[in-house]
Amino acid sequence: MNIGEASARSGVSAKMIRYYEGIGLLPEPDRRESGYRLYDESDIHRLRFVRRARDFGFSVERIRELLRLWNDRKRPSAEVKKIAEAHVAELDRKIGELTALRDSMKDLAKRCHGDQRPDCPILADLEG
Amino acid sequence: MNIGEASARSGVSAKMIRYYEGIGLLPEPDRRESGYRLYDESDIHRLRFVRRARDFGFSVERIRELLRLWNDRKRPSAEVKKIAEAHVAELDRKIGELTALRDSMKDLAKRCHGDQRPDCPILADLEG
């Protein structure tokens, strides 16, 4: 099938399929004589894996490792788990960061009258 | 003072000071005859405001609005509060998103043996 159908069936845009190929995340597919890329079921399978990993927030580089493990029938599951746990830790870190920001901002907003007057603890805080 | 000192005193890199000037977030400063940018206390004040707003996670465009309100002595605090609340809502949204991802990933990792065997619920899930 052509890239359009591969895109529709995998949920990965044609743009991104070409990009992933360009950075070596995906193998170069066969081509028709015309130059059109040709995909088969196993490509769709791999594309779906990539899309799902992206949905989980894995970076392309992490997905590269995950694909390698996925293709390795002798992989120790410990390696996969390690990547997953590192990702969880990273997400935890970001969540903590954003939560701290949100709480501070929420507090500042609560203390702002929010009326016609110019006095504002939010601006006062930003002013330092 | 020159840009280096302005940078050191405000916590905004010289690179970013020039960038902010380039996109019109900051006014064009006076220049020496040599072309060197010249900053004074009020510039430091503004730069610190910008840095602090960035620390809170506001986008440059939001900071543009905040600076406008900061400079407007007749601003209604309601406008500032509105921006802050929109930011809180945005942070809440992101936190929720990341939390959902983290929880799913954490659950998958927990169910992975993490040993020498290749069987792995994480890869199985990504596979779809």
Next chain:
DNA sequence: TATAGACCTTCCCATGATGGGAAGGTCAAG
């Protein structure tokens, strides 16, 4: 006064993952 070296200038490039769009070639249905 000459020079070293710290500082400044502008300009270009890269990041990460994604989309937009142009110019031009290919395919399939009518």
Next chain:
DNA sequence: CTTGACCTTCCCATCATGGGAAGGTCTATA
């Protein structure tokens, strides 16, 4: 054979930031 949908590559933009090159300026010291 034409039309329109599809494909190709290539370039550009995003957002905020940093790296670095090539070249000019400033200041302290020998």
